[in-house]
Amino acid sequence: MCVLPTSTALLRAQGNHPDFTGVYYPINPFGNVVRRAPAPPPAAGTRDGELPPPRPVLVLDGREGRPDNAPKLTPDYLAKWEVIRKSRMAGSPEYDPNVRCVSGGMPNMMSMTYGMEIQQTKDRITIYGELNDVYRRIYLDGRKASPKVLDDPTFAGYSTGHWEGNTLVVDTVAIREDALFDTFSPHSDQFTVRERIRFASPGVLEDQITSMDPKALVEPFHSVRTYRKAAPPNDELREFSCAEGLGSTK
Amino acid sequence: MDGRGQGAGVSYASMKTGLLIISVLLTTSSVLAHHSNAAFDGDKVVVLKGTVTEWKWTNPHVWILLSVDDGKGGKVDWAIEGRTPGQLLRAGWSRSILKAGDVITVDFSPAKDGTRTGLLTRVRLADGTVLGQAPPAQ
Numbered sequence: 001m002c003v004l005p006t007s008t009a010l011l012r013a014q015g016n017h018p019d020f021t022g023v024y025y026p027i028n029p030f031g032n033v034v035r036r037a038p039a040p041p042p043a044a045g046t047r048d049g050e051l052p053p054p055r056p057v058l059v060l061d062g063r064e065g066r067p068d069n070a071p072k073l074t075p076d077y078l079a080k081w082e083v084i085r086k087s088r089m090a091g092s093p094e095y096d097p098n099v100r101c102v103s104g105g106m107p108n109m110m111s112m113t114y115g116m117e118i119q120q121t122k123d124r125i126t127i128y129g130e131l132n133d134v135y136r137r138i139y140l141d142g143r144k145a146s147p148k149v150l151d152d153p154t155f156a157g158y159s160t161g162h163w164e165g166n167t168l169v170v171d172t173v174a175i176r177e178d179a180l181f182d183t184f185s186p187h188s189d190q191f192t193v194r195e196r197i198r199f200a201s202p203g204v205l206e207d208q209i210t211s212m213d214p215k216a217l218v219e220p221f222h223s224v225r226t227y228r229k230a231a232p233p234n235d236e237l238r239e240f241s242c243a244e245g246l247g248s249t250k
Numbered sequence: 251m252d253g254r255g256q257g258a259g260v261s262y263a264s265m266k267t268g269l270l271i272i273s274v275l276l277t278t279s280s281v282l283a284h285h286s287n288a289a290f291d292g293d294k295v296v297v298l299k300g301t302v303t304e305w306k307w308t309n310p311h312v313w314i315l316l317s318v319d320d321g322k323g324g325k326v327d328w329a330i331e332g333r334t335p336g337q338l339l340r341a342g343w344s345r346s347i348l349k350a351g352d353v354i355t356v357d358f359s360p361a362k363d364g365t366r367t368g369l370l371t372r373v374r375l376a377d378g379t380v381l382g383q384a385p386p387a388q
Contacts, residue, residue, distance in 0.1 A: 061288040063288075088288060089288060090288070091288045091289045098310075101310065114334060114336055114337055115336075115340075130334075130336055234340050237336065238334075238335060238336035238339060239336075240309055240310065240334065240336060241309045242310045244308050245308050245309055245310050245311065
């Protein structure tokens with residue numbers, strides 16, 4: 001079930017730009033990754049006797065090698081990826097931000113696996129993601145990243161945007177070098193992201209993401225994420241508070 | 251599933267030592283740690299029936315502690331990790347949906363290292379109700 005924005009809602013009081021405000025859940029939370037899991041789990045309330053075959057957990061640790069559709073890394077960064085892969089396969093938290101309760105960083109955080117809430121005003125869009133309680137802000141008022149910002153990279157980076165018709169074009173810079181992107185690929189300090197965000201259809205938000213890095217990538221990497229707008233009662237995200245379970249004992 | 255960490259501390263060294271004390275520690279302390287789901291065998295699903303001894307509705311993942319017949323007249327303790335409270339709320343669960351003493355059947359992927367832990371795929375309650383983990387809109 002989803003909310004289908006009316007044409008007036010789509011263009012509501014935002015200078016005739018679409019209004020993305022709302023709660024969304026990912027339609028393709030794994031992006032370009034091909035899932036191995038064979039069947040969806042049963043819905044809550046299914047009665048015994050109606051069970052589908054058991055569904056294995058999805059483990060994304062690189063054990064199956066580097067997918068053909070993964071970002072094309074330069075040799076130096078492919079070697080770094082091999083180190084990361086071995087670490088993850090061994091179950092180490094070193095290169096697994098989720099295990100350490102930290103943001104996946106841009107653009108990985110846009111998986112929004114547990115849902116996201118967008119708040120839009122004329123000058124700014126704020127996106128909250130439930131997974132790891134992450135935030136990003138997209139400034140629409142014409143400001144640019146200052147030298148101070150560029151000198152202080154963050155997981156979400158620094159995002160500025162402008163409208164091209166009904167599409168929001170967002171450029172993100174100052175992303176932490178130790179944040180990983182698709183298929184836990186490493187990148188350099190010259191990594192930047194451009195997004196084109198729009199309603200692909202009523203209630204379906206699309207984010208076309210292009211990742212660029214002259215040092216780590218042979219060519220720009222393109223991916224697409226889609227999200228469906230939520231309806232009550234699923235239009236409320238919950239506190240995640242990941243550290244609650246860190247280091248706790250029985 | 252999301253590929254995020256679900257259960258890791260269990261992978262550390264316990265099988266190398268094979269000592270009972272380590273197993274005990276694993277089922278009492280690191281069972282609640284946050285870890286990579288690489289610690290679990292995603293190709294297997296085990297089904298167990300048991301009695302809930304504790305239900306922990308906590309981030310980043312919920313835990314079901316379960317007492318299971320060992321087939322020899324005794325009991326063994328299992329700890330099964332589920333998804334986040336937020337995800338489970340949207341999949342029809344609640345904080346009060348389980349309680350100590352409930353007899354349930356759990357499907358889960360077991361830990362690779364042989365410790366009695368697992369990554370939950372679904373729960374069947376005594377009345378036959380199945381609790382899946384499907385979030386909305388996916």
